[in-house]
Amino acid sequence: MELTFYIAAAVAILATIMVITRYNMVHALLYLVVSFLAVSVVFFTLGAPFMAALEIIIYAGAIVVLIIFVIMMLHLNEEAERQEAAWLKPSVWVGPALLCLVLLAELAYIVLAVGTPAVAPQAVDARQVGLALFGPYVLGVELSGMLLMAGIVGAYHLGRQQKKVVHRFLERSAAA
Amino acid sequence: MEAGLLLAGILFMLGLISVLIRRNIIFMLLSVEIMLNAAGLAFIVAGTRSAQPDGQVMFIFILTMAAAEVSVGLALILQLYHRLKTLDSDAANKMRG
Numbered sequence: 001m002e003l004t005f006y007i008a009a010a011v012a013i014l015a016t017i018m019v020i021t022r023y024n025m026v027h028a029l030l031y032l033v034v035s036f037l038a039v040s041v042v043f044f045t046l047g048a049p050f051m052a053a054l055e056i057i058i059y060a061g062a063i064v065v066l067i068i069f070v071i072m073m074l075h076l077n078e079e080a081e082r083q084e085a086a087w088l089k090p091s092v093w094v095g096p097a098l099l100c101l102v103l104l105a106e107l108a109y110i111v112l113a114v115g116t117p118a119v120a121p122q123a124v125d126a127r128q129v130g131l132a133l134f135g136p137y138v139l140g141v142e143l144s145g146m147l148l149m150a151g152i153v154g155a156y157h158l159g160r161q162q163k164k165v166v167h168r169f170l171e172r173s174a175a176a
Numbered sequence: 177m178e179a180g181l182l183l184a185g186i187l188f189m190l191g192l193i194s195v196l197i198r199r200n201i202i203f204m205l206l207s208v209e210i211m212l213n214a215a216g217l218a219f220i221v222a223g224t225r226s227a228q229p230d231g232q233v234m235f236i237f238i239l240t241m242a243a244a245e246v247s248v249g250l251a252l253i254l255q256l257y258h259r260l261k262t263l264d265s266d267a268a269n270k271m272r273g
Contacts, residue, residue, distance in 0.1 A: 009183045016187055016210055020194035025202055032206060039187075039217060046180060046224045051232050058239050059213065063246050070250045071202065074257055084200055087264075093197035100196070104189040111181050122227050132229040133236065140233070144240040151244030159251035161258070 005045040012038035023084045025071050029064055036060040050126035180221035187214035201256065201265045205249050212242045 015035035022028040036059045043052040133141060191210035198204055216235040223231015253263070260267045 005179065009179065012183065013186055013190070016190045019206060019210070020190060020198070020203070025200075028203065028206065032209070035187075035210070036213065039213060042180070042183065042217065043220055046220055047227075048220050048224065048232055048235075051220055051235050054236070054239060055213075058243065059209075063209065063243060066246060066250060067202070067206070070254060073254065074263070076263075080263070083264075087199045088197070093193070096196040097193050100189050100193045104185060107185045107189075108182055111178050111185065124223065124227060124229050124232060128229040129232045129236075132233050137233050140237055144237055147244050148240060151247050155247040155251040157251075158248065159254050 005042060008038045008041035012042065023081050025076065029068060033060050033064055047123035049123065050129055181218060184214045184218035184221060199265055200263050201253055202263060204265060209242060209246065212238055
């Protein structure tokens with residue numbers, strides 16, 4: 001179980017690095033799916049099989065497919081890819097990356113320095129999650145329902161195409 | 177256990193680096209997804225430690241929020257592309273009506 005965790009963690013980190021360095025958007029999305037699958041394996045080794053399934057179904061399934069549809073609607077070509085390659089010069093990303101690495105080193109030091117007693121992970125099955133979800137957390141479930149409703153309405157309102165209102169007189173003169 | 181938290185931290189830092197260095201707005205959205213996923217991983221690790229379902233409940237809420245966020249974000253990206261014909265996030269620095 002330990003070895004599985006470490007292999008999946010390494011795959012997740014490598015795939016995420018590949019995501020943030022690609023120029024082509026579809027290649028980045030493929031690596032993103034691999035990263036989500038690896039995180040799902042991590043969930044499985046941590047004893048959360050229900051969450052592993054949800055990760056694959058919702059993240060790697062629904063959300064990535066939504067992004068792919070939008071990329072297909074945008075008609076991106078090689079020109080956009082070259083522009084992206086020009087934007088991602090090393091002089092742009094070295095500074096933020098170094099500062100973030102310093103923060104990461106601090107985080108690793110804090111996490112590793114605090115000695116925690118090793119507890120063997122035991123599985124929390126879906127039944128317990130469901131009981132907690134509709135027991136003490138039922139208000140949160142209702143609030144997420146409202147959030148999803150607001151998301152649907154907002155996405156519809158924002159994604160609507162502006163209808164061009166052209167008077168038929170102007171239309172005729174434009175055609176002529 | 178520390179390794180799980182460390183993995184969540186590394187993934188979050190990678191998402192943060194990416195949202196700082198990329199100018200393409202779709203890549204910025206992908207980076208936000210990576211960061212949300214890392215936060216969910218941290219919740220699951222913390223929930224596993226005490227063998228309680230609370231961490232997984234929080235992960236379900238994060239998943240719901242990510243779905244709502246990505247739908248609204250993609251609608252905004254479509255509008256930006258139709259108005260400005262580019263995906264450069266710097267092109268949207270002025271809100272012209």
